[in-house]
Amino acid sequence: xxxxxxxxxxxxxxxxxxxxxxxxxxxxxMATNGQECIEKARDxxxxxxxxxxMMPVMNGxxxxxxxxSDPVTKAIPVIMLTNLAGQQDAEAALAKGAVKYIIxxxxxxKEVADMVKEILAGYTRNEIPGQG
Amino acid sequence: MKRVSLxxxxxxxxxxxxxxxxxxVVILKSGGYNEQYQFRLMALLSLSAAMINTMFMGLxxxxxKSSESGLLFLTHIGCxxxxxxxxxxxxxxxxxxxxxxxxxxxxxxxxxxxxxYFLFVLSYxxxxxxxxxxxxxxxxxxxxxxxxxxxxxxxxLISNDYVLKPWGWDSANTDLMNVFAIWNMTVFLTAATLLxxxxxxTLSKQKRTQIKIFIFSLSIPLIGGTTTDLILPNVFHVDAxxxxxxLVGTAGAILSFAIYKYGLFSLNxxxxxxxxxxxxxxxxxxxDNKCEIQFLNTNAEKMFSQYAPFRGKNIKxxxxxxxxxxxxxxxxxxDRNTDTVTVEKMPLGLNEGVIIAQTQIRRVxxxxxxxxxxxxxxxxxxxxxxxxxxxxxxxxTQLYNEEKARLLSSVNGMRxxxxxxxxxxxxxxxxxxxxxxxxxxxxxxxxxxxVVSSGAEQIIDKTLEGFNxxxxxxxxxxxxxxxxxxxxxxxxxxxxxxxxxVSDNKKIIGVAVLFDDVxxxxxxxxxxxxxxxxxxxxxxxxxxxxxxxTSMILNYYNKQLKDPExxxxxxxxxxxxxxxxxxxxxxxxxxxxxQDRMTFEFSEFSIEKVINEVIKETSLVAEERNxxxxxxxxxxxxxxxxxxxxxxxxxxxNLVGNSIKFTENGKVTVLAEIEARHIKISxxxxxxxxxxxxxxxxxxxFQQAGPSLITRDTxxxxxxxxxxxxxxxxxxxxxxxxxxxxxxxxxTFCFTLPIxxxxxxxxx
Numbered sequence: 019x020x021x022x023x024x025x026x027x028x029x030x031x032x033x034x035x036x037x038x039x040x041x042x043x044x045x046x047x048m049a050t051n052g053q054e055c056i057e058k059a060r061d062x063x064x065x066x067x068x069x070x071x072m073m074p075v076m077n078g079x080x081x082x083x084x085x086x087s088d089p090v091t092k093a094i095p096v097i098m099l100t101n102l103a104g105q106q107d108a109e110a111a112l113a114k115g116a117v118k119y120i121i122x123x124x125x126x127x128k129e130v131a132d133m134v135k136e137i138l139a140g141y142t143r144n145e146i147p148g149q150g
Numbered sequence: 151m152k153r154v155s156l157x158x159x160x161x162x163x164x165x166x167x168x169x170x171x172x173x174x175v176v177i178l179k180s181g182g183y184n185e186q187y188q189f190r191l192m193a194l195l196s197l198s199a200a201m202i203n204t205m206f207m208g209l210x211x212x213x214x215k216s217s218e219s220g221l222l223f224l225t226h227i228g229c230x231x232x233x234x235x236x237x238x239x240x241x242x243x244x245x246x247x248x249x250x251x252x253x254x255x256x257x258x259x260x261x262x263x264x265x266x267y268f269l270f271v272l273s274y275x276x277x278x279x280x281x282x283x284x285x286x287x288x289x290x291x292x293x294x295x296x297x298x299x300x301x302x303x304x305x306x307l308i309s310n311d312y313v314l315k316p317w318g319w320d321s322a323n324t325d326l327m328n329v330f331a332i333w334n335m336t337v338f339l340t341a342a343t344l345l346x347x348x349x350x351x352t353l354s355k356q357k358r359t360q361i362k363i364f365i366f367s368l369s370i371p372l373i374g375g376t377t378t379d380l381i382l383p384n385v386f387h388v389d390a391x392x393x394x395x396x397l398v399g400t401a402g403a404i405l406s407f408a409i410y411k412y413g414l415f416s417l418n419x420x421x422x423x424x425x426x427x428x429x430x431x432x433x434x435x436x437x438d439n440k441c442e443i444q445f446l447n448t449n450a451e452k453m454f455s456q457y458a459p460f461r462g463k464n465i466k467x468x469x470x471x472x473x474x475x476x477x478x479x480x481x482x483x484x485d486r487n488t489d490t491v492t493v494e495k496m497p498l499g500l501n502e503g504v505i506i507a508q509t510q511i512r513r514v515x516x517x518x519x520x521x522x523x524x525x526x527x528x529x530x531x532x533x534x535x536x537x538x539x540x541x542x543x544x545x546x547t548q549l550y551n552e553e554k555a556r557l558l559s560s561v562n563g564m565r566x567x568x569x570x571x572x573x574x575x576x577x578x579x580x581x582x583x584x585x586x587x588x589x590x591x592x593x594x595x596x597x598x599x600x601v602v603s604s605g606a607e608q609i610i611d612k613t614l615e616g617f618n619x620x621x622x623x624x625x626x627x628x629x630x631x632x633x634x635x636x637x638x639x640x641x642x643x644x645x646x647x648x649x650x651x652v653s654d655n656k657k658i659i660g661v662a663v664l665f666d667d668v669x670x671x672x673x674x675x676x677x678x679x680x681x682x683x684x685x686x687x688x689x690x691x692x693x694x695x696x697x698x699x700t701s702m703i704l705n706y707y708n709k710q711l712k713d714p715e716x717x718x719x720x721x722x723x724x725x726x727x728x729x730x731x732x733x734x735x736x737x738x739x740x741x742x743x744x745q746d747r748m749t750f751e752f753s754e755f756s757i758e759k760v761i762n763e764v765i766k767e768t769s770l771v772a773e774e775r776n777x778x779x780x781x782x783x784x785x786x787x788x789x790x791x792x793x794x795x796x797x798x799x800x801x802x803x804n805l806v807g808n809s810i811k812f813t814e815n816g817k818v819t820v821l822a823e824i825e826a827r828h829i830k831i832s833x834x835x836x837x838x839x840x841x842x843x844x845x846x847x848x849x850x851x852f853q854q855a856g857p858s859l860i861t862r863d864t865x866x867x868x869x870x871x872x873x874x875x876x877x878x879x880x881x882x883x884x885x886x887x888x889x890x891x892x893x894x895x896x897x898t899f900c901f902t903l904p905i906x907x908x909x910x911x912x913x914x
Contacts, residue, residue, distance in 0.1 A: 030695040034702070041706050072687055101690035106749065123690035123731045126701035 019045040020138065023064040025055040025081070026099065027073045031122065035068065035099075038127035039134075052076025056084050059091045066138060069116070071100040071107060079110055086115040095137060162289035169292025172300060192317035192391065193241035199399025200234035203227050206406030219273035222266045223409070229263035230395075230402045232256075237395045241318035249312065249319035256395070257308070261295040261330070263398070264337040271341040271364070275348040291337075298330065317391055322383070331380055335372065342368050352461075363408045371398040435524040436514070441465045441477075444521060453526075456501045465524065469498060480511060481522070489513045495533065496526075505530040547599075554579065555596045567665030573658060575623045577606045587640070587665060588613055614640065617647070619663075626651050626661050637672065644669045682742060689734045693727050700724035736870040740851070743877040750794040750881055754906040757829060758788050760795065761820050764802045768810060776815045777835075779806075783822040791829050792906035793882040801875045801886070805833040805899050808871065813837030816896070825902060832889065832900035839893035848888055849876045879903070 022044045026032040032048060039046045047062060049055040051073045059067060067085070071078035078098060085091045095117040100107065108119040117137055120130060207227050210220070236256035243249035265288055309321045323331070342365055349361040375394035382388045427434055433453045436445030442464050446454070454460070454468050466474040473496045480491040493509045507526040514521045558579060561568045567584035571577050580593060580602060588610050592603040611619040617638060626633055626649045635647045646666040651658050700723045703711070711717040742748040761781050772779040791798075802820070809818040816836035823830050840848065849872045872886075879886040879901050886901035 028691055031691060034695055034698040038698070038702060041702070101687045101694065121690075123694040123697065123734075127698040128701060128705055 019043070020066070021045045021047060021062060021064040022134070023047045023049060023055065023058055023062070023067045025049040025052070025068065025073070025078070026070045027051055028070075031070070034127060035130070038131050042131045052078060052081030052084075055081050056088070056091070059085060059094060060088065063090070064094060066134060067094055067096045069096050069098050071098055071102060071111070079107065079114065082111060082114045082116055097134065097137065159285070162285040165289030165293045169289070169296040172293075172296025193238050195393070195396045196234045196238035196241060199396045199403075200231050200238060202403045203231045203234065203399055203406070206403060207231065210406055210409060219270055222270035222273060223405075225266035226263060226270055227402050227406065229259050229266065230399050233259035233263060234395050234399050240320075243319060246312045246319050253308070253320070257298065260395070261298050261334070264334050265291055268337050268341050271344060275344055294330070320392075328380065328384060335376055338368060338372055342372070360408070363404065367401040367404040370401045370404075433526045435465060436521060437465055437524065438521040439519045441522065453500065469496060473498070477509070477511065484513055495529070506533045551599050554600050558596060558600060566667070569663050570652065570660055571623055571663075572660045573627060575607060575620060575627060575661075576604075577602045578660070580606075584665060614638070622649050623661050623663070627658055630658055637668070642669070643667060644672045678745070679747070682738065682747065686734070686738050690731065693731045693734065696727035697724060697731065700727060736874065739874050740870050743874060743881075748881075750797065752792060752794055754790045754792055755795045756788065757791050757798065757822065757831065757903070758783075760799045761802060761822070761831070764799060764806055765820070768803070768806055771807075772810050772818065775810060775813065777810055777813050778817045779810070781820045781822075785822065785824065788822055788829065789824070790906045791903045793884070793903045797878045797882065798903065801878060801901060802831065804871045804875050805901070809833050809835035809837060809897070809899075813896070824905075828884065828902035828904050830900055830902045832898055834896065834898045836896040839895050840888065840891040840897055841893050845888060845891065848872055849886070875901075
C-alpha cells in the first residue's frame with residue numbers, strides 16, 4: 019500500500035484529509051508539526067508527503083528545507099498545502115523542492131486526491147500550482 | 151627769492167676762492183730772507199702757547215679728525231700755533247726786516263684764526279645750517295684777510311716805524327688794522343652770544359657745563375687780549391705787553407684739555423644723524439638715567455608743546471603718574487641682554503585729545519647707564535580700528551548665534567531627527583530628536599552657541615553600524631546628489647535615512663541628514679501583511695472543512711443519503727461553503743488590490759493556452775446551462791503577451807464565468823485579435839444583456855447595487871468580480887470594458903493586454 023504522510027496541525031483539516039486518502043485506499047500516517055514530519059518521514063519513508071505551511075514548532079517551509087537536505091528523505095515528493103493568500107510562499111516552496119502547492123479552500127478533497135494520483139503517476143513539477 | 155640766494159651763494163664762493171688765491175700768493179712771496187735771531191725772555195710766552203697747542207693738536211688729532219667740528223677746531227688750533235710761533239720768531243729777531251717778516255706771518259695767522267673757531271662753535275651748537283647763512287660773511291672775511299696780507303708791506307695796516315720794545319721789534323697798528331681787530335673780536339663775541347643762547351635753551355646739563363667752559367675759555371682772550379692789544383695802547387697810550395696771542399692760546403689749550411679729558415663731543419650726535427633724529431616723524435625723547443628730559447626731537451616738541459619749556463622736566467610730567475609707573479615697570483625688566491622694552495599702550499592726555507602711544511624705551515650707554523631714549527608711535531587709530539573690529543565681530547557672532555537659535559527652534563519641532571553639516575562634513579547643528587538618537591554627542595546650550603563637540607561624526611558613524619555615515623556625507627558633498635536608505639534598523643527602531651545636499655545657488659555648503667522613525671508604520675505594514683495572511687488562513691480553514699466534508703459526504707456516503715431532502719441539505723451546505731469561499735477570496739483580493747498589496751509576477755506567455763485552460767475548466771458548467779462555449783481567432787500565431795499569467799487567467803475566468811452565468815441555451819465565444827501593441831480578448835455571449843442603467847454601475851464595487859440596496863440578486867455573486875478584474879488589468883497596463891450590450895440579446899466584454907516586446911521584457 020502506498021504510504022502518505024500528512025502533516026497538518028489543524029484537526030479539522032487533518033481529519034478531512036485523513037478520511038479522503040483512506041477512502042482512496044492509501045495508507046495514511048499523520049504528523050502535527052514540521053518536526054514530527056521529519057522524524058516520521060525518516061522513519062517510515064512514505065511515498066508522498068502532504069505538508070501544511072503554517073504550523074507551530076517548525077513551519078512547513080523549514081520542514082521542506084530539511085527534508086530536501088536529508089539524503090534519506092530527499093527523494094520523497096512533497097506537496098505543500100496552505101490557505102495563505104500570498105504567492106511568494108508558493109514560489110519559495112517550489113524553489114525549495116516542493117512538487118506542488120495547493121490552496122486547500124480552492125479544491126474539494128476529491129480533487130486533491132486526484133492531483134496526488136497524477137503526481138504519483140509521474141507528472142513533472144512544472145505544473146503551475148494553485149489554480150483558481 | 152631763489153635768485154637772490156643763488157646770487158649770494160655765487161658771491162660767497164667767489165670771495166672764498168679769491169681769498170684763497172691771495173693767501174697762496176702771499177705765501178709764495180715770503181721766502182728767501184736772511185734771518186738773525188736773539189733770545190728775549192718775553193718770547194717764551196709765545197713759544198709756550200705754541201707748544202702746548204701743538205701738543206693738544208697731536209693728542210686730539212686722531213680722535214676728532216673724523217668729525218666736521220673736530221676738523222674746524224683743529225684748523226683753529228693750527229692757526230693759533232702758527233700765530234704764537236710767528237710771534238715768538240718775531241720777538242727773538244734781532245733784525246728789523248726779519249721781525250717784520252715774522253710779524254706779517256703772525257698777523258696772517260691771527261687774521262685767519264677766528265673763522266674756523268666761529269664755524270666750530272656753530273657746529274657745536276648744531277646750528278651748522280646757519281653756517282650757510284654766514285657763508286657770505288666768511289667769504290668777505292676771506293677776501294678781507296687776503297687784502298690785509300697783500301697790503302702788509304704797505305703802510306695801510308701796520309706802520310713801518312719799528313721800535314725795539316722789551317719784547318722785541320714791533321710797530322704800531324694803523325687805525326684800519328684796529329678796525330679789523332675789532333671785527334675779529336666781534337666774531338668771537340658773536341660766537342660767545344650764540345653759545346649763551348644755546349646755554350639758555352639746552353636741556354642737557356652736560357652741555358651747559360661744556361658751554362661754560364667754552365665761554366670761560368673765550369673770555370680770556372676776549373677780555374685780556376682786547377685790553378692789552380687794543381685798549382691800552384690806543385686809548386690809554388700805555389705800552390702794555392701784547393698778550394693776545396698768548397691768551398688766545400690759553401683759551402685754545404683749555405678747550406683742548408676739556409675735549410681731551412671730558413669728551414666735549416660725547417653727547418653730541420654726529421651732525422648728520424642729529425638732523426635725522428630732529429626730523430624723524432616719530433617723537434623721540436632722550437632722558438638721563440633719572441628720566442629727566444635731555445633732548446626732544448622736533449615732533450616730540452610738537453607733541454608735548456603744552457609742557458614747554460622742557461628744561462629740567464621729568465618725563466613723568468609729560469605722561470602722567472600712572473603711565474610713569476608702567477614705564478618704570480618696563481625699565482625694571484631691562485637687563486644685560488635686553489636693552490629695549492616696550493610699553494604697549496600708553497594713553498596720553500594732550501590738548502588735542504587723548505591719544506594712545508606705543509612707547510619703545512632703549513637704554514643708552516655702554517656698561518654704565520647714561521640715559522634712555524623714548525620713541526613713541528601713535529597707535530590711536532590702530533587701537534580704535536581694533537575696537538571697532540572687535541565690536542563688529544561680537545555683533546556678528548551674536549547675529550550668527552541668533553540665526554542658529556532660530557533655526558534650531560524651527561527644526562526642534564520636526565518629527566524627524568535632523569542635523570546639518572558644513573562642507574567639510576563636520577556637524578554644526580542637531581535638533582532634539584537627533585540628539586535623542588545619538589545621546590553621547592555633546593552639544594553646548596543654545597545660549598553658548600550650540601557648539602557641537604568634535605568627534606560627533608565619529609560617534610554617529612559608529613552607532614549606525616553598516617551605514618557608513620561619514621562616507622555617505624562625503625559622497626553627497628562630492629556628487630551633490632541625495633542618498634536614501636529605507637528601513638535602517640537601530641536597536642528596536644526602524645528608520646528611513648535621507649542625506650540631502652545643501653547649496654547656496656552655486657556651491658554646496660553642507661548636507662542635511664533626516665532620520666525618519668518609521669518603526670510603527672513598518673510594524674503596522676508588517677502586521678497588515680500578517681493580517682491578510684492570517685485572515686485568509688483563518689477564514690479559509692473552517693470553510694475548507696465545510697466544503698471538504700460535505701463534498702466527501704456527497705461522494706462517499708451516497709448510500710446514507712438515501713433521503714433526497716437530506717442529500718439536498720448536504721448539497722446546500724456544500725454550495726454555501728463554496729459561495730463563502732468565493733466571497734472571502736473576493737474581499738481579500740479587493741482589499742489587497744486597493745491597498746496595492748497584491749504582487750504581480752510578470753512573464754511572457756501564450757494567451758491561447760490560458761484561454762483554452764479556462765474553457766476546459768468551465769465546459770462542465772457551460773454544458774449544465776446548455777451553452778456552447780468556444781474559442782475563436784483569425785490569427786494564426788498569436789504573439790505572446792507580457793502580464794501576470796495567473797491573474798490574467800482569473801480575469802478570463804471571471805468574464806467567461808459571468809457570460810455562462812447570465813446565458814442559458816446560448817453561446818459564449820472567446821475572441822482574440824491584435825489592436826495596436828495589444829492583444830484584445832473579447833467574450834461574447836447571447837445572454838440576458840445589461841440595461842443602460844446597469845451599465846453605469848459595472849466595474850464598480852458591488853456592481854449589482856441598484857437604486858435600492860436591498861434590491862439585488864445575491865445569487866449572482868458578490869458583485870466584486872469586474873471591479874477586481876479592472877483593478878488587476880490596469881495594474882498590468884491593460885484595459886477592460888463592456889463593449890456592447892443589449893438586454894435580451896447578449897453582451898460583449900473585452901480587455902487588452904500589452905504584447906511582449908521582443909528581447910526587452912524580462913521573464914521573472
